[in-house]
Amino acid sequence: MKYAVYVDGQEGTTGLRINEYLAQRADIEVLRIDADKRKDPAERARLLNAADVAFLCLPDAASREAAAMVTNPKTCLIDASTAHRTAPGWAFGLPELAKGQRAAIRESKRIANPGCHASAFILAVRPLVDAGLLSPDALLTATSITGYSGGGKSMIAEYEAGGQPKLTAPRPYALGLTHKHLPEMMAHTGLKQAPVFMPIVSNFYKGLAVTVPLHLSQLRAGTTPQQVRDALAAHYEGERFIHVKPLRDPDTLAGGFFDVQACNDTNNVDLFVFGSEQQILVMARLDNLGKGASGAAVQSMNVHLGVDESLGLTGPDLNSI
Numbered sequence: 001m002k003y004a005v006y007v008d009g010q011e012g013t014t015g016l017r018i019n020e021y022l023a024q025r026a027d028i029e030v031l032r033i034d035a036d037k038r039k040d041p042a043e044r045a046r047l048l049n050a051a052d053v054a055f056l057c058l059p060d061a062a063s064r065e066a067a068a069m070v071t072n073p074k075t076c077l078i079d080a081s082t083a084h085r086t087a088p089g090w091a092f093g094l095p096e097l098a099k100g101q102r103a104a105i106r107e108s109k110r111i112a113n114p115g116c117h118a119s120a121f122i123l124a125v126r127p128l129v130d131a132g133l134l135s136p137d138a139l140l141t142a143t144s145i146t147g148y149s150g151g152g153k154s155m156i157a158e159y160e161a162g163g164q165p166k167l168t169a170p171r172p173y174a175l176g177l178t179h180k181h182l183p184e185m186m187a188h189t190g191l192k193q194a195p196v197f198m199p200i201v202s203n204f205y206k207g208l209a210v211t212v213p214l215h216l217s218q219l220r221a222g223t224t225p226q227q228v229r230d231a232l233a234a235h236y237e238g239e240r241f242i243h244v245k246p247l248r249d250p251d252t253l254a255g256g257f258f259d260v261q262a263c264n265d266t267n268n269v270d271l272f273v274f275g276s277e278q279q280i281l282v283m284a285r286l287d288n289l290g291k292g293a294s295g296a297a298v299q300s301m302n303v304h305l306g307v308d309e310s311l312g313l314t315g316p317d318l319n320s321i
């Protein structure tokens with residue numbers, strides 16, 4: 001028996017990449033909507049209710065509409081949008097978050113896929129809160145450097161059209177300090193205050209790194225950089241997609257520059273601790289279309305179905321778009 005899987009938003013950036021992952025799977029039958037009916041509510045409702053798993057790769061409002069169309073109790077929804085990431089009744093699709101998260105994803109028929117910046121921030125900060133090194137009252141800042149595919153089809157078209165000199169330089173944005181990922185960053189780290197968060201989009205397709213600068217005095221008294229690194233390593237022990245690098249990673253320091261794109265075409269997250277004995281940078285790197293979006297969605301599906309969590313996500317056949 002094959003699982004029936006429908007991707008609502010199959011022509012979008014996230015949907016296309018999910019379909020690439022699914023194309024490698026013998027255990028999955030993809031239900032495709034006819035091109036001329038992609039936005040036909042009746043046809044979408046039919047396919048949503050025929051699916052064992054349906055991915056919502058849509059703007060937030062369309063995701064909410066799609067969720068309301070599902071009446072079949074067997075359909076598991078995995079929503080890539082921001083619509084349900086802190087909503088009651090939805091499991092957060094980050095299996096590595098904490099003990100018990102896999103069970104939540106396994107049991108829930110409603111799974112909210114994390115945002116790309118939020119995934120990196122949460123994976124860097126949650127272990128420090130859980131280990132008692134960082135107080136939930138901490139006042140943090142974070143920056144994120146991201147490729148332009150994070151902005152979906154419209155931003156990709158803008159960058160790839162060429163001819164706009166302003167797009168050749170990095171562009172800070174969300175300067176109103178109300179980025180849409182802040183609620184999930186707080187909800188899933190336990191921080192009581194939102195970080196001051198500035199993302200920067202730049203002239204490369206994909207790849208993302210979030211940096212959280214910390215004075216050691218912001219951490220539990222006496223905490224060393226090595227203890228911060230070790231708390232991350234302990235939290236993610238045995239996790240195949242999360243790689244905690246050695247303190248002041250010699251490979252990165254030898255190169256002199258941080259490579260934001262080094263996790264591209266993988267579902268991996270690399271975590272780093274750089275700095276001196278007084279100040280550190282905790283950094284998390286991922287592919288915004290991999291663990292930051294489509295890879296994470298497929299991983300959550302695998303957890304939900306109880307199949308090997310890395311099925312379709314590793315190996316030489318992993319394509320990129």
Ligand SMILES: NC(=O)C1=CN([C@@H]2O[C@H](COP(=O)(O)OP(=O)(O)OC[C@H]3O[C@@H](n4cnc5c(N)ncnc54)[C@H](OP(=O)(O)O)[C@@H]3O)[C@@H](O)[C@H]2O)C=CC1
Pocket residue numbers: 008009010011012013014015038039040056057058059060062080081082114115116149150151152153154288289292293
């Ligand atoms: N790109 C990324 O890195 C990430 C994106 N996300 C989230 O995933 C979701 C999808 O993003 P992304 O793939 O980038 O966006 P895109 O703009 O690339 O794709 C969205 C797709 O949804 C389609 N669509 C819009 N409205 C409807 C509707 N009412 N019914 C059916 N289809 C509809 C669009 O159609 P049309 O082709 O006609 O425009 C388009 O193909 C968003 O919520 C986004 O925030 C999450 C994490 C990362």
Ligand SMILES: CC(=O)N[C@@H](CCC(=O)OP(=O)(O)O)C(=O)O
Pocket residue numbers: 080081082114115116117146147148149150151155180181199201292
């Ligand atoms: C470059 C760019 O614009 N990136 C998007 C985030 C991409 C992402 O994670 O999207 P969702 O939260 O929509 O799922 C942004 O910062 O709004």
